[in-house]
Amino acid sequence: MDIFLQQVLNGLTLGGIYSLVALGLTLVYGILHVPNFAHGAFYMVGAFVALKLMTGWEVNYWIAMIGSAGVVAVIGALSERLVFRPLGNHTGLHPMIAAIGLLLFLEAGAQALWGADFLRMPTPFSGIVEIAGVTAPVQRLMIIAGAFTLMAVLQLFLTRTVAGSTIVAMAQSRDGASLVGIDANRVAMLTFGISGALAAVAATLYAPINLVYPAMGHLVITKAFVIIILGGMGSVPGAIVGGLIIGFAESFGAYYISTDYKDIMSFALLVVILSLRPQGLFTNGAR
């Protein structure tokens, strides 16, 4: 039973991180209809910026998280302005290839600036608490609390604020949104900024129990794609539910089946889902 609860805890940790990354991806897809292959690089840059703020400038963990969210939000907004906006209304191959160009650039940039080494991020939360026979590292509990708080904040932002509503409106109908005077370009930049900030926070939360290196975004982004296909491209609740499904599948799969193949499992799940239901589990087409 303890082992089962332990896996639930692991599933929630992974699921929370995956959901945050997938949320950013799904928001951008909802607005621009572009699968942003560079999102994993945003995640990686977020981890590096937070790490460098903490080790180089000796800032506190939370301030480093806010700082890295800010930096990556700016990178996100700039990439919308400089890379995706000039491509106009293309929805086919070209924005995907541009996203790959951005990914290559950011990864090479990170490697040039910070090196290819595997780095470890320090964290103020090194303790371990024991609840009902389950040993839980505080950092894991922080991840769960942090991720789900941020999801709630995002949900409030999207439903309760004007800026959030413009994003939802654009995702529902671009023409309708511009008809009521919403500046599509501004909203697209805002969405990319939020998407980047979410990735940076996810990376800063997860990095202390993982490693920081230039290619760290690869598996995470591929999983995030699995998640948004699972949850329906462009759907916010879909990204959260999908993230949890993959998180649990992975933690239980790793324990009950094989640690070696845990990464393959989520992709195999996607292959099966796409073969049976190409439009995802929870939607009848994109929002």
Place this chain on the structure above:
Amino acid sequence: MMKLLEGKLGWGLLLLAGLLFPWMAGNDYHLTVMSTAYIFAIATLGLNLITGYTGQFNLAHAGFMAVGAYTLGILTVDYEVSFWLAFVLAGVVTVLIGLPLGFVSLRLRGHYFSIFTLCVGTIMFLVIEKWESLTHGTVGIMGIPAPTAIGPLTFDTPRSLYYLVFFFLVVGVWFMRRIVDSLMGRTFMAIRNGDDLAEALGVNLMRNKLIAFSLSVLYAGLAGALYAGFVRFLGPDLAGAEHAFDMTMYMIIGGLGTVLGPLLGALMVPWATQYLQFLQEFRFLIFGPVLIFLVIFVPNGIVGTWVAWRARQASAADVAQHKAKLQQTKTDAGQEESTRA
């Protein structure tokens, strides 16, 4: 330069340049760079068939190349199958693995296909890395035999290997040109331009997409097998996303949906990489922005832009000719009038 490359004459010149290259190259190292470029050019031709001609952006192409390479490596090293039999089997295995994926991909359009293939590529990479009993894991496969002699032809010098690879490239290009000029090639392009419309016109989408996918992965598999026989060492990295991105870059720089474009791209970029050697793994600092710049400002690549420019010139010349004719008739009429008067 581009004008020379047009038509039969252009292909003839390219062929000649390829045949004479060993005499132009300063050393064996240049031969090796060029041979590797040819191998990736073959794979890129296949990628261009599914992406440039049929309109589906496949991100698992490097994975299929690795499937071909590993099939050859495992068969020759662990099972001591003869090189050329393993070579043929590499093509067969790649297509056999590609077919079920092709079936799934039939149901997927646009972004879904790309994301699906991204995941498939990742699965291939992870399987190669983790299935140690079959693929030797991260250690890789060493001691792959060189291509065995065919009759009097031996492949034990860089120059003979160069000609072997060049031969396959020529066959690959010739066959690709036959495909895209045939009715089947036109059908692929019809699917790219609008698959609903193509279906309404009576195109069997299922069959044609499967054929395009199979041919595309066959190119990748055979290129991979050649790669294994040429480099004689394999590691999981071959299936990595980086190679898939490399081939995408060749295709975009040269021009999607042309045979010459991806070929030129695949031959040019490795040389650019040679000159940017000092950058090493940072070359993407330059190539990334170049890729973005190209899709924004030169979306049709070098060859595509050239073709469009020629077409504009031709139509401009047509218009000019027309105008001149019109002018001529006008002045003729005027002269007639003046003589009459």
